Amino acid sequence: MSNPVYLALDLPQLDAAKALAARVKGHVGGFKLGLEFFCAHGHHGVHEIAALGLPIFLDLKLHDIPNTVAGAMQAIHMLQPAIVTVHAAGGRAMMEDAKAAAGQATRVVAVTLLTSLDERDLQRTGIAGSAHDQVMRLAELAETAGLDGIVCSGQEVAAVHRQWKDGFLVVPGLRLADNHVADQKRVVTPRKARDDGASVLVVGRPISRAADPLAAARAVEATL
Ligand SMILES: O=C(O)c1cc(=O)[nH]c(=O)n1[C@@H]1O[C@H](COP(=O)(O)O)[C@@H](O)[C@H]1O
Numbered sequence: 001m002s003n004p005v006y007l008a009l010d011l012p013q014l015d016a017a018k019a020l021a022a023r024v025k026g027h028v029g030g031f032k033l034g035l036e037f038f039c040a041h042g043h044h045g046v047h048e049i050a051a052l053g054l055p056i057f058l059d060l061k062l063h064d065i066p067n068t069v070a071g072a073m074q075a076i077h078m079l080q081p082a083i084v085t086v087h088a089a090g091g092r093a094m095m096e097d098a099k100a101a102a103g104q105a106t107r108v109v110a111v112t113l114l115t116s117l118d119e120r121d122l123q124r125t126g127i128a129g130s131a132h133d134q135v136m137r138l139a140e141l142a143e144t145a146g147l148d149g150i151v152c153s154g155q156e157v158a159a160v161h162r163q164w165k166d167g168f169l170v171v172p173g174l175r176l177a178d179n180h181v182a183d184q185k186r187v188v189t190p191r192k193a194r195d196d197g198a199s200v201l202v203v204g205r206p207i208s209r210a211a212d213p214l215a216a217a218r219a220v221e222a223t224l
Contacts, residue, residue: 003029004194005220006057006083008172008204010036014045020213021052027217030055030082032202046079055082057170057200061111063087066097073101073108083107083170083200085151088138095145107149107168110142115153115173118185131186132156139164154188154196161197172202176219191223 007028011017021031031049033056038045050056058081062069069086076084086098088110099108112135113122119131127134135156140163142150149168152160157171171193173184181187182205190201203220210216 003027003221004199004224005190005201005203005217006030006032007207007217008032008034008059008202009049009208010034010204011208012036012040014041014048017041017045018048018052020208021049021054023214024207024217025052025054027214027221028054028203028207029200030057032057032059032204034059035061043076043079046081050079057081057083057202059083059085061085061087062098063090064094066090066094069094070097070101073098077101077103081106083109083168085109085111085170086147087111088142088150092141092145095142095147099146099148108147109149109151109168109170110138110145110147111151112138112142112156113152113186115186116183121185132159135160136163139167143167149199153186154193154198155186157193157198158196168199169197170200170202171198172204174201174203175206176223189223190220194224 005028009017062072102108113131135152139150139160143164151170153173154171157169173187174190175187207213207216
């Protein structure tokens with residue numbers, strides 16, 4: 001079975017991102033390039049990391065009117081990312097149009113409720129109810145819109161997996177027991193997320209900010 005870990009390359013310097021990616025590439029399954037990376041390095045940066053030979057997860061979290069999101073999807077088409085994110089809160093039509101504009105080889109997945117948010121944060125956005133219910137509702141909407149899957153925390157992935165058997169489920173907010181949690185609020189271990197049905201495990205700082213990133217990538221791999 002291939003390694004489900006995608007390393008989040010949330011680094012401002014392209015050279016540093018490339019060096020880190022090259023160092024750990026034997027112990028991860030792919031690289032996730034997010035807003036920090038894409039805003040700084042654009043298509044050129046994606047090509048540079050893709051040259052290492054592992055699949056690219058382009059985490060742009062698109063959230064706008066359907067026409068604008070479809071246009072953005074077309075603009076990244078030639079990068080042939082394995083995975084792209086949109087926000088489920090953008091609604092059904094936006095997700096449908098995003099999927100229609102994506103290349104055949106690209107999985108489009110919808111972010112449900114960010115792992116940095118908890119129930120109190122959710123209420124402050126005007127949404128009553130539990131984080132769990134919000135994730136389940138948006139997962140159902142994403143499935144109805146024809147997306148390939150969703151992004152959720154490890155606290156909900158088992159329930160989503162039961163509801164959406166062949167959904168492609170991406171789980172960030174992962175920490176080995178002894179790691180500092182930083183800004184993440186809904187956190188589990190990589191092993192638990194994997195056992196509960198995650199297809200992809202997103203790991204960033206526990207590897208990228210480790211004193212020895214290669215040892216940290218190996219340590220994550222060893223738990224799976
Ligand atoms: O879409 C994502 O990847 C994502 C969704 C989410 O709800 N939470 C979340 O942390 N992420 C991303 O996953 C990565 C987590 O990084 P670390 O907390 O450093 O492991 C970051 O690149 C986030 O942008």
